Amino acid sequence: MADIPQTKTLNCLIVDDERGAHLVLQHYLSQIDRLTLAGTCENALEAINLMHHTKIDLLFLDINMPQMSGLELLSTLKNKPLVILTTAHSEYALESYTYDVVDYLLKPIQFTRFLKAVDKVFYHYGLGLPDKTVNTPPSAQFETSIVIRVDGDWLRVELDDIRYAQSWGNYVKIFTDTHIYLTALTLAELDQRLPGTQFIRIHKSYLVSIKRISRISGNDLYINEVSLPVGLTYRRALIELFK
Template identity: 80%
Template sequence: MSDNKQIKSLKCIIVDDEHGAHLVLEHYISQIERLEVIGNCENAIEAINLMHHKKVDLMFLDINMPQMNGFEMLSTLKNKPLVIFTTAYSDYALESYAYDVVDYLLKPIQFTRFLKAVDKAFYHYGLGVPDKTINTPPSAQYETSLVIRVDGDWIRVEIEDIKYAQSWGNYIKIFTDTQTFLTALTLSELEQRLPRTQFVRVHKSYLVSIKRVTRISGNSLFISELSLPVGLTYRRELIEQFK
């Protein structure tokens, strides 16, 4: 373990058959000083070949992949790196414990949840939490954009462009000035990912950008000419944010 303490950064690879997942993880990793991506692999075979030539400290590994899944890949490795599973399926969580992985992240991955997993990896290597882990000011608690999954693709949505979101069964609809996105999130999950100073819950089914609200009248609010309902329990907080 003494050699590990000399490590200045963890060499990472991303193993996933979805291009969008690579974009999300690379964006997150780029904000952490002690993480460095040294390889992007679309399947387990590519990753195994890469690890024959390069030392890998940490692997972000999808489970459900063609040819060989993540579990099968790990079972072939004699000396495996630290592993953080990244998957869209919660069904594998229990099975993952048998592989002694660092963490299990469900897609779409929230940045705060990603940080918790990475801190576990740092702890394993005796790095602790660095004085300046993230290359953003401490006040920047939220990102300027969201990455969401829409019809199998990963889409980046600028937070500035979001007008409001509506619960829609097991999904939510996110409305911008020009587009509407349907994604498998709950309204509460979206609320956690958005700046609380900019967005407010106004109803069990609606979350709105406070700067877009032009008028509040009775149990309704208006975004230009669009009227949305306001729940009684949310009205006071809405008015306080609106003032």
């Protein structure tokens, strides 16, 4: 477990060459009492200079930047702060964890997904996430949709419309009532972005909407008349939930 800052407030640094990403993260950070914005940088070299004279506890770091990438920046740091990577590119997910990052957020970053990442950081510091940490109305803390990229376009899909998702190589097929969307995510990444109170993993290749489950028969789960396999490692939790 990392050393707990004496103030129990974490100094955060945003490093991203997109101004819009700065604004989103600054807004999210402003909702958390225990997170303080110590600075923002538009490239890795600025970040290195700032960290030479300012203690940073948590780094929000983009990957694709000019001159030096975020991963190249991490390789130069001897004493790294905790790091949350922020990127629009899912293909770096596996490589990023070789740098011991806390989490990997895909843009556009939703607030609930941001909170999950921050909760991991607080766990590292032994702080926990207190009930009154978030200064937003309760309705603002629960997303009702997810934004995905399909054929170069960003689409907003309502969570209530999602029936299930299927792993498809380096992609995921998301089945809704009216469409099938193919998006460049892994099923694990999609699972992280969806609320655990509404969706459950039933197989290494399938994730389903809990409220859409009509019945479970043997090793099969049914969403209306669509049959999906249930993996042995997921079966017990699924049965307990469905009782």
